[in-house]
Amino acid sequence: MNKFIYRVLHLVLLYFLLSSTIACATETTSISKLPDPDTLHYQPDRFIPPLAQRVVIDNGIILYIFEDHELPIVNISAVIRTGSNYDPIRKEGLAELTATAMRTGGTNSMSATAVDEALDFFAGSISVSMNRDSGSFNLSVLKKDLDEGLNIFSQVLTNPAFEQNKIRLAKDLKIEEVRRVADDPQKLAFREFKKLLYDNTPAGRFPTIASIKNIQRDDLVQFYNMFYYPGNLMIAVTGDISKQEAINKIKEHFGSWNKANVHYDIPHIPTKSKGHIYFLSKNIPQSIIITAQFAPGKRDLDAYPFEVLDFIVGSGGFRSLIFREVRNNLGLAYSTGSFYTKKSEYGVFGAYAVVKSEATVKALSLIRSVIKDLRNSMIDKKEIERAIKSINNNFIFSFLSAKQIAYQQLMIEYEHLPRDYLAAYRDNIAQVSAKDVQRIAVKYLSADESVTLIVGNEETYKQMLTTFKNVLRVESKL
Amino acid sequence: MMSKSFVGILTHAILFTLMFISIPSAVISYELEKMVFSYTLNNGLIVLMMERHLSPTVSFYIRHRVGAIDEEDGRTGTAHLLEHMMFKGTKTIGTKNYKKEDRILRLIAKTGENLDAERMKGKYADKNKIESLTKQMTLLQKEHKKLFVENEIDRLYTENGADHMNANTGLDLTTYHVSLPSNRIELWARIEADRMTNPVFREFYSERNVIMEERKQRVDSDPRGQLYEQFLATAYVAHPYRRPILGWPSDLQFLSIVYTADFFKKYYAPNNTVIAIVGDIDPAKTIRIVNKYFGSIPRRNLNSAPITEELPQKGERRVNILADANPKLIIAYHKPAMPDFDDYVFDVIECILSRGRTSRFYKSLVEEQAIAESIQTTNGVPGAKYSNLFVISAKPRYPHTSAEVEMSINNELEDLKSKTVSDRDLDKAKNQLRTDFIRSLESNTGLANMLSYFEIITGDYRYITNHIKIIEKVTPEDIMRVAKKYLLPENRTVANLIDKN
Numbered sequence: 001m002n003k004f005i006y007r008v009l010h011l012v013l014l015y016f017l018l019s020s021t022i023a024c025a026t027e028t029t030s031i032s033k034l035p036d037p038d039t040l041h042y043q044p045d046r047f048i049p050p051l052a053q054r055v056v057i058d059n060g061i062i063l064y065i066f067e068d069h070e071l072p073i074v075n076i077s078a079v080i081r082t083g084s085n086y087d088p089i090r091k092e093g094l095a096e097l098t099a100t101a102m103r104t105g106g107t108n109s110m111s112a113t114a115v116d117e118a119l120d121f122f123a124g125s126i127s128v129s130m131n132r133d134s135g136s137f138n139l140s141v142l143k144k145d146l147d148e149g150l151n152i153f154s155q156v157l158t159n160p161a162f163e164q165n166k167i168r169l170a171k172d173l174k175i176e177e178v179r180r181v182a183d184d185p186q187k188l189a190f191r192e193f194k195k196l197l198y199d200n201t202p203a204g205r206f207p208t209i210a211s212i213k214n215i216q217r218d219d220l221v222q223f224y225n226m227f228y229y230p231g232n233l234m235i236a237v238t239g240d241i242s243k244q245e246a247i248n249k250i251k252e253h254f255g256s257w258n259k260a261n262v263h264y265d266i267p268h269i270p271t272k273s274k275g276h277i278y279f280l281s282k283n284i285p286q287s288i289i290i291t292a293q294f295a296p297g298k299r300d301l302d303a304y305p306f307e308v309l310d311f312i313v314g315s316g317g318f319r320s321l322i323f324r325e326v327r328n329n330l331g332l333a334y335s336t337g338s339f340y341t342k343k344s345e346y347g348v349f350g351a352y353a354v355v356k357s358e359a360t361v362k363a364l365s366l367i368r369s370v371i372k373d374l375r376n377s378m379i380d381k382k383e384i385e386r387a388i389k390s391i392n393n394n395f396i397f398s399f400l401s402a403k404q405i406a407y408q409q410l411m412i413e414y415e416h417l418p419r420d421y422l423a424a425y426r427d428n429i430a431q432v433s434a435k436d437v438q439r440i441a442v443k444y445l446s447a448d449e450s451v452t453l454i455v456g457n458e459e460t461y462k463q464m465l466t467t468f469k470n471v472l473r474v475e476s477k478l
Numbered sequence: 479m480m481s482k483s484f485v486g487i488l489t490h491a492i493l494f495t496l497m498f499i500s501i502p503s504a505v506i507s508y509e510l511e512k513m514v515f516s517y518t519l520n521n522g523l524i525v526l527m528m529e530r531h532l533s534p535t536v537s538f539y540i541r542h543r544v545g546a547i548d549e550e551d552g553r554t555g556t557a558h559l560l561e562h563m564m565f566k567g568t569k570t571i572g573t574k575n576y577k578k579e580d581r582i583l584r585l586i587a588k589t590g591e592n593l594d595a596e597r598m599k600g601k602y603a604d605k606n607k608i609e610s611l612t613k614q615m616t617l618l619q620k621e622h623k624k625l626f627v628e629n630e631i632d633r634l635y636t637e638n639g640a641d642h643m644n645a646n647t648g649l650d651l652t653t654y655h656v657s658l659p660s661n662r663i664e665l666w667a668r669i670e671a672d673r674m675t676n677p678v679f680r681e682f683y684s685e686r687n688v689i690m691e692e693r694k695q696r697v698d699s700d701p702r703g704q705l706y707e708q709f710l711a712t713a714y715v716a717h718p719y720r721r722p723i724l725g726w727p728s729d730l731q732f733l734s735i736v737y738t739a740d741f742f743k744k745y746y747a748p749n750n751t752v753i754a755i756v757g758d759i760d761p762a763k764t765i766r767i768v769n770k771y772f773g774s775i776p777r778r779n780l781n782s783a784p785i786t787e788e789l790p791q792k793g794e795r796r797v798n799i800l801a802d803a804n805p806k807l808i809i810a811y812h813k814p815a816m817p818d819f820d821d822y823v824f825d826v827i828e829c830i831l832s833r834g835r836t837s838r839f840y841k842s843l844v845e846e847q848a849i850a851e852s853i854q855t856t857n858g859v860p861g862a863k864y865s866n867l868f869v870i871s872a873k874p875r876y877p878h879t880s881a882e883v884e885m886s887i888n889n890e891l892e893d894l895k896s897k898t899v900s901d902r903d904l905d906k907a908k909n910q911l912r913t914d915f916i917r918s919l920e921s922n923t924g925l926a927n928m929l930s931y932f933e934i935i936t937g938d939y940r941y942i943t944n945h946i947k948i949i950e951k952v953t954p955e956d957i958m959r960v961a962k963k964y965l966l967p968e969n970r971t972v973a974n975l976i977d978k979n
Contacts, residue, residue, distance in 0.1 A: 034570055034668065034672060035668065037571065037634050037665060037668050037669060038634070040662075040664050040665055040668065042659075042661040042662055042664075042665075043661040044661075045534070045659055045661055047534055047659075068532060070530070070532070071916055071919055071920065072916065073916060073917065073920070104835070113836075116834070116835040116836045117836055119834070120833070120834040120835065120836040120837075120906060120910070121902075121905075121906045121909060122909055122913075123906075123909045123910040123912070123913035123914070140917070142913060142916065169844075169845060169848070172848065172875065173844075173851055173852075173875075176851040176873070176875045176876060177851070179804060179876055180803075180804050180851075180873070182803075183701060183702075183803040183804055184700065184702075185699050185700070282802075283802060284698070284699040285694050285698045285699060286691070286694050286695060286698070286699050316636060317629075317632045317633075317635075317636045317643075318565070318628070318629035318632035318633075318636075319628075319629050319632060319633050319636070324628065324629075327688055328628060328629065328681070328684070329684070330684070331684040331685070331686075331687030331688045331691070332687075332691070333688070333691050334688055334689070334691040334692035334695050335695060354691070354695050354699075355691070356691055356694065386633070386637055389637050390636045390637050390638075390639065392639075393637065393638055393639025393659060394636075394639040394640070394641060395639070396533065396534055396535055396639070396659055397533075397535060397639070397641040397642075397657065399533055400532075400533045400535065400921065400922070401532070401533075401920065401921065402532070
């Protein structure tokens with residue numbers, strides 16, 4: 001009640017303020033007097049990244065808490081150190097199926113149907129997502145439903161029942177999803193590309209119809225036992241809940257969960273690739289071009305100049321080099337640009353374009369020459385300054401919600417990044433020079449290591465052969 | 479120019495001191511209404527503002543009441559191409575010498591129009607003429623390139639940290655949105671007011687090519703795009719909701735710069751526009767900035783052309799698309815648009831049929847019969863301003879067929895007509911809608927999006943806050959009545975994606 005009264009007073013004050021200022025708000029500007037948008041004056045930005053509170057409870061679970069009482073919603077995310085990189089060979093899909101069946105297969109105290117009924121009735125949601133090197137379970141409930149929601153959430157994580165019929169359903173739905181991958185040319189292209197880049201190592205293996213069929217309930221239980229225990233879990237609690245209440249609730253629902261740590265080997269991801277151009281045939285009126293190679297990871301200081309490089313090459317909007325060449329100047333594509341995805345230990349940098357078939361060779365050559373130029377000549381100092389300004393001004397958008405703030409800090413610890421990673425981020429970007437960018441381009445962007453995949457029609461294949469030697473055909477196996 | 483008296487119309491902000499009583503769950507909806515400041519500038523521009531300080535950022539949404547339905551036949555795709563052109567700069571943004579530029583741009587437009595006129599003749603076109611005009615065009619474009627700087631609007635925004643910067647075109651409306659650090663409100667006003675008044679259509683013809691690629695990517699290469707396009711063209715016979723926003727390909731290749739400029743002048747008027755600003759703002763200061771930049775844009779007469787009405791459907795329509803893809807199915811029924819009461823009833827039906835794992839469709843088709851991979855319903859396709867469709871879309875699970883899925887869907891719909899929905903099912907749906915509403919308030923962009931959307935579509939953003947109150951009134955009898963009235967075979971369109979292999 002108090003907080004509402006506060007708001008009422010606040011608004012009344014504001015109203016008077018407005019009514020007294022409205023009279024002077026009569027000035028309008030005509031076009032001849034418009035100020036130069038580059039010289040507008042702004043109040044200085046004194047943004048300091050807000051910090052979530054970190055607490056460790058007795059059984060080893062690490063909590064990150066950030067309060068935000070504006071809306072009566074509580075969000076809880078549990079992050080587990082696991083991932084589909086841990087899928088056993090010929091059982092690809094196990095990590096994901098385990099998480100799905102935990103959510104949908106009931107708990108030892110509630111049947112699957114009862115879980116679904118309860119959540120749907122109060123419109124609470126528990127969603128799961130499985131990445132290559134982490135898994136997360138997310139609860140979102142209204143404050144009034146927190147106890148009931150949290151009870152189910154904790155049971156899903158600590159006491160899953162893995163009902164047989166829900167495992168069958170999860171498997172069948174996954175099989176249908178795999179059957180449909182090729183319906184979406186872009187999805188197909190990225191899946192096949194990763195297989196080639198990671199070359200049959202864990203990150204390059206995908207669920208197939210056969211691998212899913214191979215997975216049985218025992219596999220799920222075993223996978224669960226290996227990865228789901230308190231020492232392998234971090235939780236972010238955010239929203240309409242106080243710090244103490246958050247600690248108490250997590251202790252109440254997870255405090256008695258005691259399960260020893262399990263040793264498992266972390267899968268090795270190679271960070272070198274053998275460059276080649278591959279071709280996958282699909283009868284579409286465009287070509288999808290993806291070309292990429294390994295780049296520095298987040299813990300490497302080279303990541304900062306690399307981020308600036310990526311911004312200038314193809315992710316910095318309309319002005320970026322690839323966008324300008326391929327889309328703006330020549331109108332060859334609607335979607336084109338670059339990407340730089342970073343894990344803690346390694347990164348991947350690449351470029352993509354969805355181009356008209358007859359321009360496939362041209363677009364690929366353009367992209368390659370943009371990247372080659374980075375090695376051969378230094379980027380204009382002004383462009384570097386622009387990129388730095390853009391990245392650093394945009395930084396505050398990583399702190400939009402309580403959920404984002406706490407989750408982000410949790411992931412910094414998860415990825416073993418320095419504690420001051422966020423606080424130091426802007427300074428690290430600001431220090432990047434044109435020389436640095438060229439240095440890392442030379443260091444990482446070798447044409448012999450770039451893996452290129454073209455998905456396109458047979459005409460395009462013939463066209464490719466006239467320009468590029470050794471285009472290797474690949475087939476997609478689902 | 480000074481406008482005579484800027485009277486901000488503060489529609490509501492004072493009444494609530496008395497109304498303030500703690501009502502469970504409904505409190506939020508009343509509260510939102512009081513947090514929104516609504517103004518109408520002298521030129522008719524509506525500004526909605528809301529203060530929120532968690533993050534030092536602010537989200538802006540500008541919506542114009544114009545979309546693909548406002549295009550003439552033969553000019554489909556214009557509203558969307560115009561949206562792309564709005565990123566090409568203004569008379570003061572992106573130019574090196576506007577006077578010189580203007581001269582060349584006129585020549586480019588003339589040459590382009592002549593070139594299109596010749597190309598339109600198809601096999602009777604004069605090849606020599608096309609060749610010489612094309613050459614001339616290339617030269618002019620080369621000359622023009624010396625006189626402007628590309629993508630300056632994007633640069634200004636990006637350098638200043640912009641997030642979520644984009645625009646989109648719908649059938650009913652066109653939207654420009656961006657979020658900025660909250661100390662940069664003036665930059666947004668400077669750019670947006672300028673492009674709403676003085677846009678310059680640079681690179682028109684190469685952008686037209688980009689959009690042809692966009693169409694190829696979204697439709698020709700994507701079977702889902704083809705299915706959706708044919709589905710709409712089948713469900714609507716007369717009303718312009720039948721057209722693709724991207725435009726029919728043959729229209730697209732001849733879209734005219736002159737027509738696009740006229741289209742802009744006709745519809746991008748302040749009195750046809752709503753702005754929502756949500757975030758770390760001081761409303762008093764913000765409205766002063768908005769008025770300073772947008773206040774002098776002259777109001778225009780809005781004589782929009784009549785929109786062809788759809789006739790009542792008198793028999794089932796079916797369309798098949800053969801493609802290199804697994805089967806997919808769309809079933810749709812015509813129904814009234816918001817704020818008709820029956821539209822609210824469909825919001826409830828949507829929840830009952832397909833919201834969550836305990837919804838009727840999921841339980842029956844996905845879990846029990848195991849014939850579908852997924853099934854969704856959407857109320858209010860493809861637009862919201864004119865009577866629209868209640869859409870069911872499903873993917874059958876191999877080896878089951880779309881026909882089996884269709885039959886089961888029909889059985890579930892029959893149940894709605896013959897059996898009363900239980901109180902628990904109805905309560906569940908209402909809980910879901912209530913919670914959706916609260917969740918929709920979580921982000922600044924989401925809020926700015928909603929406020930501007932409902933204001934432009936229904937003429938009053940309070941549709942959002944009243945929505946739940948009206949939903950509360952929906953009874954099991956309403957659901958049965960609505961099902962019986964609209965979910966009829968003769969009111970149905972069925973579109974099938976069929977694997978041609």
